[in-house]
Amino acid sequence: MASTSNIADRPAVEAPPRSDEQPARSNYGAVPGAELPVAVYISVFVAFAWIVVASWIAFASGSDAVLALAMAGVLTVVFFALPLLVWLTARSHADKPRDAARDFLASRVETATDTLSGASAWLQILLIPAALALAATLIGATSLLVH
Secondary structure (H helix, E strand, C coil), X not given: CCCXXXXXXXXXXXXXXXXXXXXXXXXXXXXXCCXXXXXXXXXXXXXXXXXXXXXXXXXXXXXXXXXXXXXXHHHHHHHHHHHHHHHHHHHHCCCCCCCCCCCCCCCEEECCCCEEEHHHHHHHHHHHHHHHHHHHHHHHHHHHHHC
16 A cells, blocks of 8 residues: 655755746836837828728718718727727826837837837838728729719
């Protein structure tokens, strides 16, 4: 029969320190999205609003189209309202105020692949929404000219 020893009778062994533990996050308590200035987010919002307005102007001719565009408008509001509510909530509970004096366009922005200037990061963020807004405008203008 195996001996039954009490766990309390065994000597305590400390676990060796682990080398793979990650250090505490340096941005803990910061507002999500505060790494970019508000103007970057506003420019993306304006580009998407441009898409919705261009779609309404060009394609709101029949009741079916109006219903589809209304649903797209509702989804657009939800798409932007949820992140805005998360950001406002996080900002109200933030530990430290945001540094509004820094010059973002000349600053360096760390990405997963490289370090970019603030201007380059803003351009990369805005490129797709602005291209989609331009495409929506051109497609809408073409549709209005054809009909």
